[in-house]
Amino acid sequence: MRFYDHTMKVINSIDQLRECLAEHRKEGRTIGFVPTMGALHEGHASLVRRSLEENDVTVVSIFLNPTQFNDPKDLERYPRTLEADCRLLEECRADIAFAPTVKEVYPEPDTRQFSYPPTDSVMEGAMRPGHFNGVCQIVSKLFTYVEPDRVYLGEKDYQQIAVIRRMVADLGFKVEIVPCPVVRQSDGLAMSSRNTLLTDEERATAANIYRIMKESCTLGLTVQQTHDYVVEQINAIPGLEVQYFSIVDGDTLADVASWDDAPSVVGCITVFCGQKPIRLIDHIRYK
Numbered sequence: 001m002r003f004y005d006h007t008m009k010v011i012n013s014i015d016q017l018r019e020c021l022a023e024h025r026k027e028g029r030t031i032g033f034v035p036t037m038g039a040l041h042e043g044h045a046s047l048v049r050r051s052l053e054e055n056d057v058t059v060v061s062i063f064l065n066p067t068q069f070n071d072p073k074d075l076e077r078y079p080r081t082l083e084a085d086c087r088l089l090e091e092c093r094a095d096i097a098f099a100p101t102v103k104e105v106y107p108e109p110d111t112r113q114f115s116y117p118p119t120d121s122v123m124e125g126a127m128r129p130g131h132f133n134g135v136c137q138i139v140s141k142l143f144t145y146v147e148p149d150r151v152y153l154g155e156k157d158y159q160q161i162a163v164i165r166r167m168v169a170d171l172g173f174k175v176e177i178v179p180c181p182v183v184r185q186s187d188g189l190a191m192s193s194r195n196t197l198l199t200d201e202e203r204a205t206a207a208n209i210y211r212i213m214k215e216s217c218t219l220g221l222t223v224q225q226t227h228d229y230v231v232e233q234i235n236a237i238p239g240l241e242v243q244y245f246s247i248v249d250g251d252t253l254a255d256v257a258s259w260d261d262a263p264s265v266v267g268c269i270t271v272f273c274g275q276k277p278i279r280l281i282d283h284i285r286y287k
């Protein structure tokens, strides 16, 4: 049962967060955690609602983590919407929004190195060197502040979940990882904070990414043929350019050559969309 007895608290300091959560823990309440970088949308709201259903207290962190951006321009243009984010979390009836400053989280530069190949070295790991190291730095810090019973992570960032699973096993965090399905617009475009950077026309074009991946599931092709089909069809659409499309073991993220190579097989894609261009990621489960 959830803890309804107050309006949402917005907390900026780690000490205050710890104090507040210690009270809840003393009362035997379970803690669900939704880490975010803000610019919240319906996809995040679905994670928050799931946490509210399954825990007594739900903490949502809003922290645009600089260490996971290998491209300073990408960090600079990332949408920042703290007020609207807090309104959405109030509406969802989250219990605590934790929105620390960079100085609070990184009083000293974080020099820790994490390495969980192949999960963090392929796909996004290869395209954005240091990205998953930054994700592990911040998520491990947040886990030590919040000590959640469960963490809710969107499958939109499929690879991120695989990396965080390895980190949790490695560092022995006692947290249950709850992967949550991608929330899509009615045309199939995966909800993403980056979508706000697209024009209406670009958004409509971007919907082809999921449409084509879905279509590829129905054609009875080999792994290689499926790969080539998806890449060729998407690249044929003006305004879209595939950066990579990898068909991988859904657990280890190692490449597969045949559908029988792994119990679960997933296609992970990154596409450049539009003029700026904006990098969009998505995935499809083949089995």
Ligand code: PAF
Pocket: 035, 036, 037, 063, 065, 068, 135, 138, 139, 157, 160
């Ligand atoms: O998925 C995200 O929004 C971020 O990578 C996370 C998990 C909040 C860490 O900054």
